[in-house]
Amino acid sequence: MYAFNYQKAKSVADAAAALAKNPDAKALAGGQSLIAAMKLRLAAPAAVVDLGGVAELRGIKSDGKNLVVGAMTRHSEVVFSDDVRKAIPALAHLAGEIGDRMVRNMGTLGGSIAHNDPAADYPAAVLGLGATVETNKRKIAADDFFKGLYETALEPGELITSVSFPVPKRAGYVKFKQPASRFALVGVFVADTGSGVRVAVTGAGPCVFRVPEMEKALASKFAPESVANIRIPDKGLNSDIHASAEYRAHLVTVMAKRAVQAALG
Numbered sequence: 001m002y003a004f005n006y007q008k009a010k011s012v013a014d015a016a017a018a019l020a021k022n023p024d025a026k027a028l029a030g031g032q033s034l035i036a037a038m039k040l041r042l043a044a045p046a047a048v049v050d051l052g053g054v055a056e057l058r059g060i061k062s063d064g065k066n067l068v069v070g071a072m073t074r075h076s077e078v079v080f081s082d083d084v085r086k087a088i089p090a091l092a093h094l095a096g097e098i099g100d101r102m103v104r105n106m107g108t109l110g111g112s113i114a115h116n117d118p119a120a121d122y123p124a125a126v127l128g129l130g131a132t133v134e135t136n137k138r139k140i141a142a143d144d145f146f147k148g149l150y151e152t153a154l155e156p157g158e159l160i161t162s163v164s165f166p167v168p169k170r171a172g173y174v175k176f177k178q179p180a181s182r183f184a185l186v187g188v189f190v191a192d193t194g195s196g197v198r199v200a201v202t203g204a205g206p207c208v209f210r211v212p213e214m215e216k217a218l219a220s221k222f223a224p225e226s227v228a229n230i231r232i233p234d235k236g237l238n239s240d241i242h243a244s245a246e247y248r249a250h251l252v253t254v255m256a257k258r259a260v261q262a263a264l265g
């Protein structure tokens with residue numbers, strides 16, 4: 001790890017000012033991705049601005065129509081939140097599937113989607129539920145937020161403050177885990193939103209993506225058999241020592257079927 005300066009922010013404005021002053025500074029949330037990258041010298045920020053003391057970034061609110069989760073809310077808080085379990089049980093389930101207890105007690109929603117690891121779980125829920133990402137500057141629709149491999153619509157120094165999830169009629173998330181890290185080899189989030197069905201896939205490609213053909217089939221009949229014969233092309237999918245592109249394409253269909261079944265209860 002290279003030497004760096006450390007600053008603990010007291011508020012969002014304080015953190016934004018510190019990041020604006022130093023273009024080589026990075027926000028620090030749970031540190032589960034950033035600190036690991038710094039240790040490996042894959043990231044070398046001149047300074048880190050710790051968001052851990054910013055109370056306004058934490059917490060979960062629900063008004064029955066939307067569930068708003070603060071960016072610094074830890075995965076474990078989402079798992080055990082009564083509001084999340086009641087409004088969107090699939091989201092609590094997804095958070096409980098992330099890594100291990102240590103990762104869930106430290107990692108945050110904001111850190112996960114800002115990092116946008118191709119195998120991360122939260123991007124599937126954000127895209128699958130058609131959520132809105134709120135930052136210190138604007139609101140960004142999920143469809144416009146995830147741009148590519150580790151790439152999002154965030155501008156340098158822009159901070160996620162919360163994510164607003166519309167409460168769906170029903171939703172399900174199922175992933176096939178990479179057994180060592182528990183990241184998704186393939187994970188599929190399916191949501192019946194009342195204004196249409198959304199299917200979001202993580203782990204299979206360089207970035208989370210939707211499957212319009214499955215969405216259309218599920219809109220006419222919300223049942224596992226509707227997606228059983230829909231196979232996505234393997235061209236452009238991830239291929240590594242854990243799984244070939246062809247295998248990942250196969251898993252998308254299988255996980256989608258199981259996610260629909262999970263949504264049906």
Ligand SMILES: Cc1cc2nc3c(=O)[nH]c(=O)nc-3n(C[C@H](O)[C@H](O)[C@H](O)COP(=O)(O)OP(=O)(O)OC[C@H]3O[C@@H](n4cnc5c(N)ncnc54)[C@H](O)[C@@H]3O)c2cc1C
Binds near residue numbers: 071
């Ligand atoms: C062993 C292990 C297993 C894991 N398994 C899984 C898994 O199964 N599924 C999964 O989804 N994830 C997994 N993770 C990743 C984990 O979920 C992390 O919590 C997540 O990737 C990063 O969140 P963080 O809060 O730790 O962010 P950090 O590491 O602190 O930050 C990550 C990036 O986001 C930026 N950032 C942080 N907060 C904000 C903000 N509010 N606004 C703008 N930018 C911000 C930082 O500057 C940095 O670039 C695993 C991690 C480990 C170490």
